[in-house]
Amino acid sequence: MPDEAFNMAQHHKDADMSPSSTAAIEVRDAVKRYGTFTALKRISLTIEDNEFFTLLGPSGCGKTTLLRMIAGFEDVTEGAIHLFGDPIADLPPHQRPVNTVFQNYALFPHMTILENVAFGLEMRGKSKSEARSKAGEMLELVQLSEFAKRKPSQLSGGQQQRVALARALAPQPKVLLLDEPLSALDLKLRKAMQLELKHLQRETGITFIFVTHDQEEALTMSDRIAVMSAGEMQQLGSPTDIYERPRNMFVADFIGETNLLEVSVDAIAGGRATCHLGGGHELTCNEVEGIGVGAKVHLSIRPERLFMSEEPAEGESLKGRIKENIFVGTDISTIVELAEGPDFIVRTSNSDRGNKRIFEPGTEMFVNMELGAGRLLID
Amino acid sequence: MAAVNDNIKSYTGFKAITILCLVVLYAPLVIVTIYSFNASKSITNWEGLSLYWYYDIFAGPESAKWKEAAWNSFTIAIVAATMATSIATLAATAMVRGGKFKLRTASFGLISLPLMVPEIVLAVATLIFFNSIGFTRGYFSILVAHTAFCIPFAYLPIQARMQGIEDSFEQAAMDLYANKRQAFTKILLPLMMPGIISGFLLAFIVSLDDFIITNFVKGAGVETLPTAIFGSVKQGLKPNIMAISTLLLGVSVVMVTISYFVSKKDNTQ
Numbered sequence: 001m002p003d004e005a006f007n008m009a010q011h012h013k014d015a016d017m018s019p020s021s022t023a024a025i026e027v028r029d030a031v032k033r034y035g036t037f038t039a040l041k042r043i044s045l046t047i048e049d050n051e052f053f054t055l056l057g058p059s060g061c062g063k064t065t066l067l068r069m070i071a072g073f074e075d076v077t078e079g080a081i082h083l084f085g086d087p088i089a090d091l092p093p094h095q096r097p098v099n100t101v102f103q104n105y106a107l108f109p110h111m112t113i114l115e116n117v118a119f120g121l122e123m124r125g126k127s128k129s130e131a132r133s134k135a136g137e138m139l140e141l142v143q144l145s146e147f148a149k150r151k152p153s154q155l156s157g158g159q160q161q162r163v164a165l166a167r168a169l170a171p172q173p174k175v176l177l178l179d180e181p182l183s184a185l186d187l188k189l190r191k192a193m194q195l196e197l198k199h200l201q202r203e204t205g206i207t208f209i210f211v212t213h214d215q216e217e218a219l220t221m222s223d224r225i226a227v228m229s230a231g232e233m234q235q236l237g238s239p240t241d242i243y244e245r246p247r248n249m250f251v252a253d254f255i256g257e258t259n260l261l262e263v264s265v266d267a268i269a270g271g272r273a274t275c276h277l278g279g280g281h282e283l284t285c286n287e288v289e290g291i292g293v294g295a296k297v298h299l300s301i302r303p304e305r306l307f308m309s310e311e312p313a314e315g316e317s318l319k320g321r322i323k324e325n326i327f328v329g330t331d332i333s334t335i336v337e338l339a340e341g342p343d344f345i346v347r348t349s350n351s352d353r354g355n356k357r358i359f360e361p362g363t364e365m366f367v368n369m370e371l372g373a374g375r376l377l378i379d
Numbered sequence: 380m381a382a383v384n385d386n387i388k389s390y391t392g393f394k395a396i397t398i399l400c401l402v403v404l405y406a407p408l409v410i411v412t413i414y415s416f417n418a419s420k421s422i423t424n425w426e427g428l429s430l431y432w433y434y435d436i437f438a439g440p441e442s443a444k445w446k447e448a449a450w451n452s453f454t455i456a457i458v459a460a461t462m463a464t465s466i467a468t469l470a471a472t473a474m475v476r477g478g479k480f481k482l483r484t485a486s487f488g489l490i491s492l493p494l495m496v497p498e499i500v501l502a503v504a505t506l507i508f509f510n511s512i513g514f515t516r517g518y519f520s521i522l523v524a525h526t527a528f529c530i531p532f533a534y535l536p537i538q539a540r541m542q543g544i545e546d547s548f549e550q551a552a553m554d555l556y557a558n559k560r561q562a563f564t565k566i567l568l569p570l571m572m573p574g575i576i577s578g579f580l581l582a583f584i585v586s587l588d589d590f591i592i593t594n595f596v597k598g599a600g601v602e603t604l605p606t607a608i609f610g611s612v613k614q615g616l617k618p619n620i621m622a623i624s625t626l627l628l629g630v631s632v633v634m635v636t637i638s639y640f641v642s643k644k645d646n647t648q
Contacts, residue, residue: 073550093553106551110569119565120555171556 023082024049024175024207025070030079032065032231039065041231042079047175047209047224049084052201054210056218057228058254063211066228067177070209071100084174094123099168100177104184105160107152113139113163114148120171138166141200158189165197169204176201178210182217194221215255219243227251243302248378252300259306259344263299265291265376273376275299279341281318285374298377303333303347305373308357313368320344322363332358336367408628415621422618432622441611445623448607452587455522455603460582463529464537467578468571470530471537472563476546494531501528502595509596516598524596525586532585533578536642540574573641580638584631 025047032040040062047053055063068074070081072093081089088096099120107116117138121131139145142162144155152160161181168176178197182190198221201208212218218225219239227234227242227250235247246252253260263275263283273287283299291297307313308322323335323343329350336344344367348357359365387393414422418429436445470490474483493501505524514520548570552562568575590605597606604627608620 071554073554092558093550094556094558098554100551100554102547102551104545104547106545106547108548108551108566119552119557123552123556123561167555 022049022084023047024051024084025209026082026085027066027070028080028082030066030069030081031077032062032069032074033077039231040069043228043231043233044079045226045233045236047207049207050205052198052208052210052221052223054212054218054222054225055228056212056215056225056254057234058213060230061228062231063213063228064179067100067179067209067211070175071098071177072096097173098175098177099171099173100179101161101164101168101181103180105152105164105181107160107163107167109152112149112151113144113155116152116163117167117170120167124171135166135170138170139163141169142166157184158193161185161193162196165200169200169206173206175207175209178208180211180213182212183214190217197221219255227254229254245375246300246377249298252298252375252377257303257345257347259301259303259342260377261299261301261342262296263376264296265293268293272371275376277341279338281338281341283316283318283374284371285376286372288376288378290378291376297379299374300377301344301369301374303345304331304349306344306346306367306369307348308334308336308346308359308365308367310365312366315368315370316373317366317368318344320365320367322359322361322365324361325358334358336365338367411621412625412628414618415625417618417621420618422616422621432618433626435619436622436626439619441619444602444607445604448602448604451518451521451601452604455518455525456583456586459522459525459529459586460533460579462526463582464533464575464579466526467530467533467537467582468575470534471541471571471574472567475538475541476549476567490534491531493528498591502592505592506595516596517601520596520598521593521601521603524592525589528589528592529582529586533582536577536581537571537574540571540577540642544570576641577638580634580641584634587630588627 023046025045027043027045030040030043031038043062043066055066057063065074069076069089072088072091072095076089079089080087083096083098107113108119111119114132114135118128118131118135121134122128126134136145136148139148142165144159144162144166147155147159147163152163155163161184164181182193182197185193194217197208197210210218210221219242222239224236224238225242226236229250235242235251237245242251242255246255246258249260252258261277263277265273265275266282267274268287271287272284273291274282274284276282277299285299312319318338318341320336320338320341323337326333326335331350332348334346334348336346338344346367414425415432416428416430417425418431419426436442474487474490477483505527509516509520509524514523544567548566549562552566553559557565588605589603590609593603594606594609597603602610604623608623611617612620
């Protein structure tokens with residue numbers, strides 16, 4: 001039955017020559033309301049074929065709701081979702097050629113690992129033996145062949161995670177949805193699985209849509225990231241875009257650590273904006289569209305883009321005093337107090353200790369940055 | 380500082396109350412069981428070990444009556460428990476998986492109400508209802524009445540079981556191309572099975588041992604074991620009653636034991 005639906009979908013695709021039909025997923029003006037509560041406020045986004053796409057945001061931002069709408073577990077209040085050009089918003093989950101890796105894995109407890117992985121193939125009409133042999137191959141891919149006859153409860157969390165992945169990939173979905181699949185694993189295993197997932201995506205060429213609240217995970221794995229908050233998309237872009245050029249306060253604050261400074265824009269010339277912050281300090285940064293002279297906005301400067309010196313360096317320099325050094329393993333975070341200005345956090349790599357770029361608390365010094373290291377934010 | 384002694388054995392009167400309860404509950408059962416092996420025709424004088432009364436039930440002058448009553452009892456219990464369990468399974472599916480619907484709490488109350496209504500009221504009500512619709516009393520009226528009052532007994536363990544099954548299993552099944560029916564039969568039903576078996580066994584026992592309702596709706600000539608035993612006791616207590624009671628007790632113990640082990644087996648983990 002599902003195969004029929006897919007074939008029909010294929011026909012549609014051939015007939016529809018609109019350019020959007022090459023996108024794996026296209027969400028158009030999707031709204032989700034639960035009674036009076038709006039979980040998603042008109043989201044539109046296009047996910048390309050073969051892409052590792054991440055929906056990133058704090059809990060309650062609507063990222064999981066959007067994923068479940070693509071999977072078919074939540075209906076779409078308004079708007080449309082297209083899969084390779086075909087509308088899928090009205091199809092039940094079992095007729096959508098997408099598979100999900102659930103947060104709690106949802107492995108069928110009464111079936112063996114092999115039966116779990118073969119389930120989707122059997123439901124799509126493959127014979128039992130064919131499904132089992134394909135499932136066996138999938139287990140080989142995730143290196144769990146020896147566990148084929150065990151029950152899910154006899155496996156560790158990391159192994160269950162890989163079974164869930166094998167089960168979702170076995171029917172060769174057009175898009176794989178991953179709902180915070182790594183959140184239950186410990187840090188080391190999580191790091192290893194991040195790489196494994198990334199490799200698996202490259203090898204299979206299947207579009208992955210990954211949901212997470214862990215910004216580091218998102219930056220590590222994704223081709224593109226959609227940052228969401230309160231049911232709205234805050235920014236969509238590559239990890240570098242999101243990290244280096246956050247569009248607004250929320251994104252700058254949510255992704256990584258940053259210094260958020262209140263500034264007012266004094267002048268704009270030649271693509272540069274001159275701003276002043278508390279205590280009469282002045283800074284120059286790149287102009288941002290939509291922020292004009294006189295605007296009181298925030299400026300974000302990543303702690304690792306700052307460095308300290310005894311004499312002012314080239315570029316921007318602000319005079320300050322060391323308040324505290326905090327050792328965080330690979331790095332040292334230094335809190336710097338500007339004269340009559342805000343505090344800064346400066347992050348210095350631990351290996352820089354030899355270069356004497358770390359100062360004792362109380363030392364008067366300069367905080368420096370390259371031109372353009374700061375980023376003006378739309379509130 | 381002395382450790383707080385929360386060992387229940389140290390509570391005042393623990394031993395006495397425990398022994399009293401056990402004696403009141405189990406002494407009659409033990410005595411009936413022992414005296415069912417008595418060779419005497421008297422129910423109180425012990426005259427030596429014998430299987431005579433068991434022989435009497437199966438091959439004595441009244442054996443036909445006992446066999447028919449037993450046949451009625453067991454077939455009614457099996458059919459009524461099966462039907463009640465099927466209905467209860469569907470009811471539990473709707474209640475637990477049907478999302479929030481109006482009157483959900485009221486529905487739950489309606490399902491479990493018969494457990495709280497005095498059985499005699501239920502018996503009279505059922506009798507009046509059957510009479511008013513012209514349902515002739517006999518084997519089938521017992522069957523229908525038993526099915527009805529067994530539903531809440533079957534429902535409770537099934538519902539309890541189902542509440543412990545996350546709905547992500549069915550979602551995973553549907554995500555993997557199973558339609559609603561396949562998700563139910565291949566995933567939900569096997570996971571619910573321990574609850575369903577417990578529910579069935581409970582319904583079976585409740586049906587097997589019901590007297591009051593059966594006595595009201597059975598009509599003349601149709602007897603189940605409890606009504607046959609009651610009828611026989613009215614004509615004087617004979618030791619064969621003890622043999623039958625002991626056999627029924629044996630069936631109950633087996634059922635309860637199976638139910639216990641089945642409900643302990645957790646296949647959701």
